[in-house]
Amino acid sequence: MTSTSKYNIWSQKTRNNPHELYRQMRENDPTYKVVDGMGQTVWFFTKYDDSVSILRDKRSIKNPRKSLSPDVLKDRFGVDIEADIDRESPWELINQHMLNQDPPDHTRLRTIVHKAFTPNRVRELQPRIEQLADELLDAMDSKTDGDLIADYALPLPITVIAEMLGIPVEDRDRFRTWTNVILSGDMSSMAMIMEFVQYMNKMIDIRTKEDTGDILSALVRARDEGEKLDRMELLSMIFLLLVAGHETTVNLIGNGMLDLLQHPDQFEELRANPALTDKAIEEMLRYNGPVDATLNRWAGEDMEWHDGRVIKAGDVLIPLLLAADRDPATFENPNVFDITRENNPHIAFGHGIHFCLGASLARMEGRIAISKLMERFPKMALNVDPANVQRGLSIVLHNLNVLPMKYQ
Numbered sequence: 001m002t003s004t005s006k007y008n009i010w011s012q013k014t015r016n017n018p019h020e021l022y023r024q025m026r027e028n029d030p031t032y033k034v035v036d037g038m039g040q041t042v043w044f045f046t047k048y049d050d051s052v053s054i055l056r057d058k059r060s061i062k063n064p065r066k067s068l069s070p071d072v073l074k075d076r077f078g079v080d081i082e083a084d085i086d087r088e089s090p091w092e093l094i095n096q097h098m099l100n101q102d103p104p105d106h107t108r109l110r111t112i113v114h115k116a117f118t119p120n121r122v123r124e125l126q127p128r129i130e131q132l133a134d135e136l137l138d139a140m141d142s143k144t145d146g147d148l149i150a151d152y153a154l155p156l157p158i159t160v161i162a163e164m165l166g167i168p169v170e171d172r173d174r175f176r177t178w179t180n181v182i183l184s185g186d187m188s189s190m191a192m193i194m195e196f197v198q199y200m201n202k203m204i205d206i207r208t209k210e211d212t213g214d215i216l217s218a219l220v221r222a223r224d225e226g227e228k229l230d231r232m233e234l235l236s237m238i239f240l241l242l243v244a245g246h247e248t249t250v251n252l253i254g255n256g257m258l259d260l261l262q263h264p265d266q267f268e269e270l271r272a273n274p275a276l277t278d279k280a281i282e283e284m285l286r287y288n289g290p291v292d293a294t295l296n297r298w299a300g301e302d303m304e305w306h307d308g309r310v311i312k313a314g315d316v317l318i319p320l321l322l323a324a325d326r327d328p329a330t331f332e333n334p335n336v337f338d339i340t341r342e343n344n345p346h347i348a349f350g351h352g353i354h355f356c357l358g359a360s361l362a363r364m365e366g367r368i369a370i371s372k373l374m375e376r377f378p379k380m381a382l383n384v385d386p387a388n389v390q391r392g393l394s395i396v397l398h399n400l401n402v403l404p405m406k407y408q
Contacts, residue, residue, distance in 0.1 A: 005034045009044070015391050018292065018398075019335070022046055022323035031305060042316040044293075048327035048347070051319035054297065055351040060317055061300040062102050062354070068300060068314060076314030093197050094182070097236035099295055099354060106353060112222050112229060113237060114357060116164065116215045122360050125160065129365055132156055133372045140407055141376075145383050148403040152373065153253035154246070157365050161245030165238065166214030167203065174199075179243050180392075200238050204231075215241065245358055247397055248349075251290030252366040254400040256281070257373070258389065259288055261382050263337050270339055271374050280339035281366050282346065286325045287337050289348035290362075292398040293320050321347055322398060381406045
């Protein structure tokens, strides 16, 4: 998305540290309206209560093609979307997942996959996650320094979700490349989508012939047993699980460790008192959460906002989660990183019917990963000036490209 705006939300400077700009927006333009480069009206929400309201409001929709009237679609988008849509396009093949659907489609799709993320199923993964963390830390023992993202924060969750889906672990680097390029939206993304789709079609064909006991097999069985999951929805669901199943945890570990190392008093307090780990994880999620902004929502009808302005049907709605989670109206001393914080109703995993299905898994992975890392390398330190840490350009993900560290 590009636009002419007094707030340069998309610049590398802002992506590296969006909090100052979000503070200005929250204080001066808490519900900020801008017209993007395609002529689409976009509303950004930076206050906590406003963001929660949009995330819960049934008028805030995810699939405008199904939820907006044909007249509104033609008026706002200038085309007959149903007639013009290319259902064989790469983007269509991976974007029919539940985060882009409204009830009843969202309910149907979420019901099919939720069994893989029940509390009992997540708890069963704990021994394997601990084993993976130990193996990665063993490999890091021989190093004096390295990149924490590549060495640890990435391979741990991507191995977990690959094993849950039944994807060969040796292919995990391919999946990281696919997701990075696809989410960046650059010119090579279409080719990457097709490469991903071809790969996953082969995996689906294997599961059609044989139940291998993984999530992918369960999804294929659900489709074959009348759960109304078509091939496009299946491919989209796999893509969503792969992306959401590792990106949130990679960012939780990376951002969390960066924050701890920039606040050595908090690092030492947590190291001395591991019982604070759960609170520390919640504070990491609030202070520098893994997701910056939600995926697009649209106004399903005209909405009169509390400041007297009217959000028109078809306008894009984007709650900025990082901004909401530092709203002083909700959080005391919001810019203070405090791992003992008591009142912490953050929305790092979203809110409402689209609340992250894998939140409990991400929390457990983060808890195990950070606890074991601090225990193994109690004297680790940043090997870079924090001012020079580079993040990705995505407005959705709040991710670190690399995190240079001294382990010994």
